[in-house]
Amino acid sequence: MSDDSKAIVKSGIDKAANELNLYLEKLGYKRTKKWLWTRRNLNSVDFISWSTVGGSYGAPINNSVWIRLECGNRLLDDERDYLHVNGPFRSDSPKLREKKYHHRFNAKSGSTYDRCVADLTRYIDEIIEPWFFSNDTESGSSLNNPIHIKQSYKLLGIRGVKV
Numbered sequence: 001m002s003d004d005s006k007a008i009v010k011s012g013i014d015k016a017a018n019e020l021n022l023y024l025e026k027l028g029y030k031r032t033k034k035w036l037w038t039r040r041n042l043n044s045v046d047f048i049s050w051s052t053v054g055g056s057y058g059a060p061i062n063n064s065v066w067i068r069l070e071c072g073n074r075l076l077d078d079e080r081d082y083l084h085v086n087g088p089f090r091s092d093s094p095k096l097r098e099k100k101y102h103h104r105f106n107a108k109s110g111s112t113y114d115r116c117v118a119d120l121t122r123y124i125d126e127i128i129e130p131w132f133f134s135n136d137t138e139s140g141s142s143l144n145n146p147i148h149i150k151q152s153y154k155l156l157g158i159r160g161v162k163v
Contacts, residue, residue: 005063005108012065012107013052016117023121024048027129032157044075045156046132047083048124063108067120071128073135074156077148083155088131099126 021031029037035050053066071087078084101123105113153159 009063009065009107012063012105012113013067016065016067016105016113016120017050019117020050020120023124027124032159036157038156038158040158041073043077044073045152045158046073047071047156048128049083049085063106064104065107065116066104067116068103069120069123069128071131073132074152076152077145078152079145079148081151081155088127099123 017035021037024031024037027039029039029046029048032038037048039046048069048071051068051070053068068090070085070090072083072085073087074083101119102112102115103119103123105111105116
């Protein structure tokens, strides 16, 4: 793929991520890393991560952009040294195809871009947000380990919080 095509794909991905960012800010999320949004609760943090399917092994092979959303809730004193995606199915899961979420667009032509962004927000409204609000993820949390809390903030990209 040419450098121009790489730039077109990157531009399309950035444009969609920025649109999603505006939507997530309205729901109380803050963009803490390039493709990670967090919302602080009392003793935990809800997070939504974004990735592009098929783009992690080098340059894109065409102008198609396929987006995957994953989410989870992390107790601040979780001892794991990684973000555990414990939310509902990934947005590209075959179990969710019946809802007809379309998370793909052509970065060069713009074909299905508007539908993709609309379906990303629909997925958040119909799947992710209800999951966060239906799970009592904070029960039993005590926040008594400052080392784990500091690690959680680092993994989540949250800065400026004293532990």
